[in-house]
Amino acid sequence: MRRKVIAGNWKMNGTLPETEKLLSGLLADKSIGDTATVVVCPPFTSLLQASKILHGSRIALGAQDMSAHEKGAYTGEVSAAMLLTVGAHFVILGHSERRQYHAEPSALVNAKAKLALKLGLTPIVCIGETLAEREAGQTEAVLGTQVEESLFGFTAEELGRAVIAYEPVWAIGTGRVASPEMAEEAHAYVRRLLKKIDPATADRVSILYGGSVKADNAKALLRQTDIDGALVGGASLSAEEFLNIVHSV
Numbered sequence: 001m002r003r004k005v006i007a008g009n010w011k012m013n014g015t016l017p018e019t020e021k022l023l024s025g026l027l028a029d030k031s032i033g034d035t036a037t038v039v040v041c042p043p044f045t046s047l048l049q050a051s052k053i054l055h056g057s058r059i060a061l062g063a064q065d066m067s068a069h070e071k072g073a074y075t076g077e078v079s080a081a082m083l084l085t086v087g088a089h090f091v092i093l094g095h096s097e098r099r100q101y102h103a104e105p106s107a108l109v110n111a112k113a114k115l116a117l118k119l120g121l122t123p124i125v126c127i128g129e130t131l132a133e134r135e136a137g138q139t140e141a142v143l144g145t146q147v148e149e150s151l152f153g154f155t156a157e158e159l160g161r162a163v164i165a166y167e168p169v170w171a172i173g174t175g176r177v178a179s180p181e182m183a184e185e186a187h188a189y190v191r192r193l194l195k196k197i198d199p200a201t202a203d204r205v206s207i208l209y210g211g212s213v214k215a216d217n218a219k220a221l222l223r224q225t226d227i228d229g230a231l232v233g234g235a236s237l238s239a240e241e242f243l244n245i246v247h248s249v
């Protein structure tokens with residue numbers, strides 16, 4: 001049985017007052033965490049406050065990125081150890097907005113993921129094709145390369161501690177969601193790729209779908225065999241909408 005994970009990627013949203021308001025909305029639901037691992041990923045500046053608010057709750061904390069370096073002269077970067085000291089357990093890596101706007105290649109995502117695992121953080125490794133790549137029939141080739149490079153050198157044990165997020169770039173923030181069948185096809189393919197690392201472990205890895213997930217499309221997506229949860233952007237900024245997604249598990 002794979003664990004279901006619903007993770008909210010707040011992106012560059014969440015001042016301290018906004019963080020407090022959104023989290024108190026989520027905490028009002030006492031059943032949160034009954035059916036899925038629920039994770040919120042606020043911006044770095046809100047992590048400590050979020051950690052204090054969530055202390056003792058069943059909502060886990062994640063960050064949206066981290067440095068590939070352990071410490072040192074890397075201005076503007078945030079290390080894995082810093083994330084751990086503020087109580088984060090998860091970290092999103094290789095989000096398409098990092099790949100696209102910050103030119104992050106899969107090799108860098110790989111270095112970050114290996115370091116996250118070494119220090120005890122759970123990486124949520126994002127992969128996904130662009131619209132042009134899908135239309136050119138390159139989806140499987142793109143996913144193949146991203147998985148191979150982002151998870152390069154992973155042992156079975158490391159794979160077993162990672163979470164993968166399939167996020168077709170054309171569906172992120174566009175309101176254009178992949179159909180459940182289309183998403184399932186990609187997820188099943190990604191799982192076959194993971195089996196090259198270790199077949200038994202691949203069956204236990206949670207693969208989340210991301211891309212315009214809302215309360216009204218979550219149920220059909222989450223019913224698919226290989227869809228083990230969701231990475232939610234825009235809809236995670238409303239407590240009501242995010243809770244409805246959590247309850248569709």
Ligand code: PEP
Pocket residue numbers: 009167171172173174175210211212213231232233234235
């Ligand atoms: C995301 O940022 O990971 C995402 C899936 O965004 P949205 O849900 O807004 O499409």
